[in-house]
Amino acid sequence: MIDILSVAQALLRESGYGTRLLPFGEGSLLSFEDESILGFCCVFPDAELILGEWQRTETALLHQYGGRFRVAREKAWNIYCVFLSDAAADSVLTREVAWVEENQERTRKIAACSVSTREAVQRALLPLLRLQYSPALQVEGITERLLQRIEAIAPNAAKVALKEDVAPIEVVRLLGDIQ
Numbered sequence: 001m002i003d004i005l006s007v008a009q010a011l012l013r014e015s016g017y018g019t020r021l022l023p024f025g026e027g028s029l030l031s032f033e034d035e036s037i038l039g040f041c042c043v044f045p046d047a048e049l050i051l052g053e054w055q056r057t058e059t060a061l062l063h064q065y066g067g068r069f070r071v072a073r074e075k076a077w078n079i080y081c082v083f084l085s086d087a088a089a090d091s092v093l094t095r096e097v098a099w100v101e102e103n104q105e106r107t108r109k110i111a112a113c114s115v116s117t118r119e120a121v122q123r124a125l126l127p128l129l130r131l132q133y134s135p136a137l138q139v140e141g142i143t144e145r146l147l148q149r150i151e152a153i154a155p156n157a158a159k160v161a162l163k164e165d166v167a168p169i170e171v172v173r174l175l176g177d178i179q
Contacts, residue, residue: 004043004084005030007121012041015130024061031065037128038069039080047089047097047113054083054100058107082110084124089113150175 009019009030017032030041040061044050058081062069069076083100093113100111112124122129143162151158157174160166 001086002116002118002121004086004115004121005041007118008041008082008084008125011118011122011125011129015128017128024064029061032128036074037078037080038076039082039128040065041082041084044083044085046085046087047093050083050085050097050100050111050113051093054081054109054111057081057083058109062106079107080110080128081107082125082128084111084115084121085113086116087113088116 005021005028009021012019012030012032017034017037019030019032021028022031024042032039032041042057044053061081069079083097089097097111097113101109103109110124110127112120115121115124147158147161150161154175157171160174161171
């Protein structure tokens with residue numbers, strides 16, 4: 001079992017957010033903020049409680065921290081409420097929890113259940129996190145990949161494209177002879 005708030009805090013910090021744990025009700029919640037987004041992350045014991053309590057929780061958050069939103073100017077239009085649970089849920093409950101995100105009144109929402117691993121927390125928070133994929137070309141094989149591409153376009157040019165004794169204009173001519 002993971003501590004969802006701690007994992008969410010680490011992921012959000014890695015994406016450049018300032019984070020802070022705040023008291024809320026009988027527990028705590030995670031607040032986060034960057035240059036353009038404000039938000040709160042709340043953890044519920046199960047999917048049923050997310051469905052039964054998310055609106056009351058959103059209202060309570062807006063009342064409790066509304067003064068801070070008013071001074072946030074443009075960010076006040078970009079407030080997120082994140083509702084998560086690590087308890088397993090069947091497909092029907094999972095779908096119903098996901099529908100919480102369709103409600104665009106007052107705040108933007110992210111809702112997920114069965115969030116019991118770091119990867120699951122990361123998946124749930126994807127709309128807030130930096131892009132996770134960073135393509136990198138391998139240094140090895142660049143020549144072979146280039147020749148394969150040239151061959152796919154102009155097979156005659158591939159035979160001479162990288163030969164030093166062939167004039168570049170000849171390679172251009174062969175590239176123009178696409179079959």
